[in-house]
Amino acid sequence: DQQVKQNSPSLSVQEGRISILNCDYTNSMFDYFLWYKKYPAEGPTFLISISSIKDKNEDGRFTVFLNKSAKHLSLHIVPSQPGDSAVYFCAASVKYGNKLVFGAGTILRVKS
Amino acid sequence: GAVVSQHPSWVICKSGTSVKIECRSLDFQATTMFWYRQFPKQSLMLMATSNEGSKATYEQGVEKDKFLINHASLTLSTLTVTSAHPEDRSFYICSARDPDNYGYTFGSGTRLTVV
Numbered sequence: 748d749q750q751v752k753q754n755s756p757s758l759s760v761q762e763g764r765i766s767i768l769n770c771d772y773t774n775s776m777f778d779y780f781l782w783y784k785k786y787p788a789e790g791p792t793f794l795i796s797i798s799s800i801k802d803k804n805e806d807g808r809f810t811v812f813l814n815k816s817a818k819h820l821s822l823h824i825v826p827s828q829p830g831d832s833a834v835y836f837c838a839a840s841v842k843y844g845n846k847l848v849f850g851a852g853t854i855l856r857v858k859s
Numbered sequence: 860g861a862v863v864s865q866h867p868s869w870v871i872c873k874s875g876t877s878v879k880i881e882c883r884s885l886d887f888q889a890t891t892m893f894w895y896r897q898f899p900k901q902s903l904m905l906m907a908t909s910n911e912g913s914k915a916t917y918e919q920g921v922e923k924d925k926f927l928i929n930h931a932s933l934t935l936s937t938l939t940v941t942s943a944h945p946e947d948r949s950f951y952i953c954s955a956r957d958p959d960n961y962g963y964t965f966g967s968g969t970r971l972t973v974v
Contacts, residue, residue: 781962790865790952790965791903836902844956846893847963849903 750774751839753850762859766824770837770850773818777839781847782811782822785834794835795822798843827857861887861957865966872943872973880938880969882953888933889955893963894926897950909936909953943973 752771760766768782778799783791797804797811797820804811810823824831837850862885872878882892890911895903907928908916915928927939940947954965 783965788950788968788970790863790954790968793957793962793964796962844891846905846908847954848905849895851902 749851750777751837751848751850753835753837753853755853756851757854757856759856759858760827762829762857763826766822766827766831766855766857768822768824768835768837768853768855770820770822771818772820772839774839774841774848775818776841777848779840779843780811780813780820781838781840782809783836783838784831785836785852791836824855827855829857829859831855832857861885861955861964863889863953863955863964863966865953865969867969868967869970870972872971874944874973875942877939877941878943878971880940880951880953880971882936882938882955882966884934884955884964887955887958889936890933892930892936892953892955894928894936894938895952895954897952897968903952906938911936940971943971945973947971948973 781796782794785791795806795809795811797813802813813820834852836852838847840847864883866881892909894906897903906921909928909930911930917923930936952968954963957964
């Protein structure tokens with residue numbers, strides 16, 4: 748049972764434009780969500796998180812939106828840069844500090 | 860920010876031998892650490908939750924006698940893959956809750972190859 752889903756295996760975006768990565772979840776108990784960036788043979792790097800009491804969190808070029816009724820969250824990267832090219836994982840937990848459940852990941856390619 | 864150091868970054872072992880992977884929180888104390896494995900082009904799958912001073916909690920389907928976890932101090936957790944076989948080849952990653960922000964910091968991962 749895949750509780751966290753990233754249905755787009757890959758996304759290609761032109762440099763300077765917006766990248767939108769999507770994530771859906773099925774477990775209504777999840778109340779903490781995170782996005783990670785990962786390069787091959789490296790550990791994931793934390794990007795941004797959001798708790799269920801919010802619907803938006805912004806940090807520089809990265810913004811995460813949470814739609815609890817739809818059980819959907821998205822990561823917006825504006826403007827996209829070639830260095831943003833990586834695999835992006837969505838993750839969720841029931842309460843902060845508990846184990847994370849990861850989505851399958853989306854490969855983002857930013858073309859210059 | 861918080862740093863988690865994982866060692867070794869890669870290891871090659873003979874089939875039937877055991878391999879130990881270390882995960883250290885360098886500048887913070889971690890009562891809980893998590894161990895994941897990732898197969899090529901797949902997601903990170905949680906194997907177990909490592910609890911300082913007590914037994915680890917394993918996810919369903921993960922053999923606790925195969926993957927021994929020890930969390931003897933607040934800054935060190937180890938994963939030992941016992942009697943490794945080719946099907947254990949994977950990328951193993953540890954993580955700990957980052958006290959500085961609302962995230963989890965990950966180690967750099969360990970690539971295990973069994974020959």
